[in-house]
Amino acid sequence: MAAVLEIRDLEVCYQGVIQALSSLSLRVSEGSIVALLGANGAGKTTTLKAISGFLPLENGRVTRGSITIGGEDVLKLAPHKIVRRGIFHVREGRHVFSEMTVEENLIASTFAQRSPRSRKDAFDEVYNYFPILSQRRNQAAGYLSGGEQQMLAIGRALVADPEMILLDEPSLGLAPLIVSEIFEIIARINREKRVSMLLVEQNAVIALKYASYGYVIENGRSVLEGPTEDLANNQDIQKFYLGVE
Numbered sequence: 001m002a003a004v005l006e007i008r009d010l011e012v013c014y015q016g017v018i019q020a021l022s023s024l025s026l027r028v029s030e031g032s033i034v035a036l037l038g039a040n041g042a043g044k045t046t047t048l049k050a051i052s053g054f055l056p057l058e059n060g061r062v063t064r065g066s067i068t069i070g071g072e073d074v075l076k077l078a079p080h081k082i083v084r085r086g087i088f089h090v091r092e093g094r095h096v097f098s099e100m101t102v103e104e105n106l107i108a109s110t111f112a113q114r115s116p117r118s119r120k121d122a123f124d125e126v127y128n129y130f131p132i133l134s135q136r137r138n139q140a141a142g143y144l145s146g147g148e149q150q151m152l153a154i155g156r157a158l159v160a161d162p163e164m165i166l167l168d169e170p171s172l173g174l175a176p177l178i179v180s181e182i183f184e185i186i187a188r189i190n191r192e193k194r195v196s197m198l199l200v201e202q203n204a205v206i207a208l209k210y211a212s213y214g215y216v217i218e219n220g221r222s223v224l225e226g227p228t229e230d231l232a233n234n235q236d237i238q239k240f241y242l243g244v245e
């Protein structure tokens, strides 16, 4: 299958000295869910920021390697241009505008809309995947539960009609039942709209269940990759990520 996203030999430094990635390579093919696993500080979030163009905002820089989307080199593009190429980054910690209502949060994403559909159609789609957001549409986002805020963060991505969503720790701080509910919807979005997902997740059980392919990142490089059913049977993964004795 065609690769939506291809990263080759990526090296990233913060503040000119702190090397966060060294020679990282990965690909995400059309319509797939790919997981990035790895310990704290391994470089997972940095990988997502390098793709979405956010690194310069944190004094980070790609010092070597390439990132292509649909074959096009996007390394020098600003974040709003990356969004136009169909890649939407749902950052860790959800990042909704807490004083704005749910619907105003969705309106804030319309700048990124790629398809000619109306706002109403875009919002109806969000409310179809997340009916609770429809009930809460006039409430300030800050009053939503953690799970609802995560739904809103994904809803904001949907408004843009992306080809790929970069999902950073969507399960963080959420109860297991809510995590399952959100991942079932993520899987539906992937299946029904063929939106690819690059998923960073500390919860390896969930990541290996919903992704079809995965990479294990250590010290800024990929040390293991494969179909998730193979990774789930790998002894190191079982020991370090799944807690199997």
Ligand code: ATP
Pocket (backbone or CB within 6 Å): 014, 015, 018, 019, 020, 038, 039, 040, 041, 042, 043, 044, 045, 046, 047, 058
């Ligand atoms: P976590 O799960 O803790 O977010 P991660 O795998 O996503 O971990 P990164 O956040 O990508 O890891 O961090 C990779 C390395 O880069 C770490 O050593 C981290 O300290 C460093 N780093 C990350 N962001 C910055 C920054 N803004 N300035 C300087 N160093 C940074």
